[in-house]
Structures are given as C-alpha cells and as structure tokens.
Amino acid sequence: MTLDELQENEDEFGEDDEAAIEVYKQQRLAEWKATQMKNIFGELVEISGQDYVKEVNQAGAGIWVVLHLYKPGIPLCSLINQHLSSLARKFPQTKFLRSISTTCIANYPDRNLPTVFVYLAGAMRAQFIGPLVFGGMALKAEELEWRLSESGAVETDLEENPKKQIQDQMMSSIRSSLPTGGGSDSEDED
Template identity: 35%
Template sequence: MNNDPKISVQVNPDEDTEWNDILRAHGVIPEKPPSPTQQLEEALDEAVKKQYENRLENKDLEELNELEDEEDEEFLNFYKQKRFNEIKKLSEKKKFGSIIPISKNEYEDEVTKASKDSYVIVHLSLQSNLQSRLLNSLLQELSKKFPELKICEIPAQRCIENYPETNCPTLIIYHNENVLKQYITLTQLGGNSTTLKDLEKVLVDLGAINENDKRLVINDEDEDLQESRRLRFAKKSIRNNDQDDDDDDDDFYD
C-alpha cells in the first residue's frame, strides 16, 4: 500500500509569490519574463545615459573650450583629442580645391581609379548650356569649401561621342570605383534655381560630407545674393533658349 500519495498542485508561473520564487530558484518553473513596462523603462534609462555620455560628440574645439569649467577635464580632453585627430585627418585629404579639367584618355585614372581614395564628382559639360554654366559655378564654390572632394570637368561630347546636348549638364558622383549617383540635367536638383545647398544635401546623403560638418553651416552667399543669381540665370535661360554657341564652346576649351 502506497503511504506517500503525491498531490498535484496547480501553479501559476507568472505570479509573484514566495513559493514561486523557491520553484524558480530550483529550476522547477522558468524565470518570469520582464514586463513590457520594465523593458521600456530600462530602454529609456539607457537612451538617456547614452545621450549624456555622448553630449560632446558634435561639438567643435571652440565649443569644447567653452566647457572647461563645466566638464570633467579628462572627459573633455578625450573629445578635444578626438577633434584634433579629425581635423588632422581632414587636412590630409585637402588636396584639390578647384575644378580639374580632364580629357577622355585621363578619365579612368583621374575619375574611376581615383575614387578608391576619395569621392569624385564629374561634370559632363556644355558651355553653351545655361544649366551647365550654373553647375560649373556651383562646383567652383564647392571645390573651395570642401577641398577634399575631387571635382572634374570634361566637355560631354569629348567624353562620349555624340552625347546628346539635351542631357547636359550631366553630374556623376563616384566612390570606390562605382557610380553612386547620376543626374541628367539639373531637373532633380532644382533646375535653374539649383543652389550650393542642393549639392551639399546630395553629398551628405551619399556620405561624401559628414552631416555634422560645420562647413555646411557657413554659406559664402546670403539669401538675397542667391536669389539674385537665380533670377539672373532664369532671365538668361529665356533670352538664350534658341541660341547656338558651339563656336564659343570650342574657343572656351581649345
């Protein structure tokens, strides 16, 4: 006769009881999963902590120097050294600073192969085209502002035989020997109203310029001057729409 009958006991493993704690400690029932509220609170705490730890991440040297009386010296020096290293690395890349005219025979070396080490921007140009002259002007500004970018220019039909004039200007952006982006005319960038900021946005999106780069904030032209330029090019577009300046084009490049 069995004198040790076993009694089945129903246990709710989700309950917070002392008995359940004992069972969990002995592996009889699984550990209670954390509540969604608890997980959310922990995630928020971690986000706040990370934000505080990285509060100096996007500050430049001048802003860091202003915090000397507010921040821990060792912590502040870490970010200062980081900024120094970034400035040094950037200065080593600053080797262009102007538009580089190239020929068809130079294209592979000056553009495709060169894009292994830097971002390369190519303008397939047509001097008689209004938008091409506008783009050339903007690329001149861009080259001075971001001299680490290699910007090349070649007359479209000298690069590709019988290249349609209606495709000019063509803007091509290379990196790691690949074409990242191509624009046929400035239609997608803003047409005759395209600005330096439009080009900068494209380059930020492609990773050619860091979105936190302070140079993006510094504009060489105020809004009134940009509007004046936009109107000037718009008037020229209407006036020269039907004119053919191929001879001028040859004089310009020869």
C-alpha cells in the same frame, strides 16, 4: 597678483609641464598633417576623355569623385560649374572634376545635360541627369550640396534639405477631413 606673487608662481612651471606641452604640440602637428593629407583637392578641375580612367576610375581607395559633364553655352551647365567650384573649395577632400560631355563620352546627347556622376573608388554611387533633376536656373549651391551629401560625396553641416518640398494642399485637406475614429460609436457621427 602682486609682483612678488607673480614671481613665486612663475617658478612652478617645471619639466613635467614642458614635457606635457611638447606631447600636445606633437599631437596637434600630427592632426594637422593628417588633415592636410585629406585636403588634397580643393578646386574644380577640367579633364578630357583620356584623363577619365586615371582621374575617376583610378582615383584611389576612399576618394569621392564628383564629375560634371557639361557643354559650353548651356546656362544651367555654367551655373552648376560655378556651384561646384565653390563646393570644391568647401570640401577639399572630395575630387571635383568637369568635362565637356562629348570629349568624355562620344555622342553624349545634349538633352541629358547637365549630368553629374558621383563615384567612390571608381564605382558609380549616384547620377543626376538632365535639367529637370536640378530644378532649372533657380538651383542654389546649398541644394546641390545637399544632393551630393545624400550620395555620400560630401559631409555637409546642413540640417535639412534647403529646397522646400511642395505640399499638396488638396491631398492634405482630404486627409485632415477623414474620420479618425477607429470603430468607436460616437454621437457626433451621422
């Protein structure tokens, strides 16, 4: 456009346009405030047994809580704490907590560590107990995220379980060798 054409088009911005922009601005501001109200957590917080009722059972309606019971010195517990810390930043609408097992539950057996409990509004929705459930030190953050999304605690953008399921080669070869005919007489059958 030439300078004259630009000046002609510049005057076409009127009061209706300004009102529409103001309405849009207010809508975006309201959306941003709603998002900020949801994203109130964002970190893995250490709690004690005295905090348990307040932080877990009285967390509030619609609030998901992920609680990791751990013990210092157990490598898998340390790994899960690292993963949960990054997941807490990724999913700030979910409350991520950790507690030393014996301070939260007296005489909690070490063989059950690590343990992750998932709560919604104070009611337990899922539990993952013991090292076998987590698959050992090869556990990836995405695998833990997938597990938490299956329980409903987080809404992941992962499309499938990142842990590849082991395929039973013997059973799949037996299934593939079974006859598929449903009672029809075939000349190829002996």
